Amino acid sequence: MPTLIPVADPADPRIEAYRDIRERDLVGRQGLFVAEGRVVLEKLLLSRAYQPLSLLIAANRAEALASLLAQVPEGVPVFTAERAVLDAIAGFPLHRGILAIGRRIDTPDADALLARLPPRATLLMLSAIANHDNMGGLFRNAAAFGTHAVLLDSDCCDPLYRKAIRVSVGAALLVPFARLARGEDGLALLARHGFTAIALSPSGETELADLKPTPRTAVLLGAEGPGLAPDLIARATSVRISMTPGLDSLNVATTSGIVLHHLMSKARH
Incomplete structure (x- = not known):
């Protein structure tokens, strides 16, 4: 000691x-x-x-x-x-x-991080997640369901903020992440690295239960309230989670857990 x-x-x-x-x-x-x-x-x-x-x-x-x-x-x-x-x-x-x-001590940019990932990989791409509790919950779920990396846009809060690390139960120190530069086209970057992008939205065209993941899948999640920007949804496969009529949204960390569990379960079959 x-x-x-x-x-x-x-x-x-x-x-x-x-x-x-x-x-x-x-x-x-x-x-x-x-x-x-x-x-x-x-x-x-x-x-x-x-x-x-x-x-x-x-x-x-x-x-x-x-x-x-x-x-x-x-x-x-x-x-x-x-x-x-x-x-x-x-x-x-x-x-x-x-x-x-x-x-x-390891601070790769987004392109370098994606280049490291294995042929079969799942990642989160987060947009404007400003709540540290949600950020911590997202990283905790990412670790729990074997997510390989997290990409943050320039409007996301810091996963290494003390509260975010605590809420993640330390998972923010285990899941690799990188931040996109302001104005960087994250979807174009994902496409260059062979990722299929799925965007979560209450009005998504595809029901999550029917979604068949590709070897490389990126899950796009936006802040509660505004959600993802319409142009991001339009350029991705839009996906919805069925729920009780009259309710159309979930906490973003909860959403991530449901989606990542689905992807992990499908990958095993």
């Missing part, structure tokens, strides 16, 4: 990155992100696309975390603090008692 470094002063400059976490969420972290909780830390330590820069844990949790801390790469400092000090650093009661600062 690495040597633990006690911190007694919330103003200690060594833990500056952890100070006032919620306020820092609003202004960004210059390419860094916060991982919160044991499960998320486990995912961070497993990932090849990210690296931990430091850890800050509650002193009374150190012994119970010994096996996990043993996986921390050499040279990564592990700070400990009593609960009162930890809460003062974070700016709110930190019930999980585990934080880490991480950095993404």
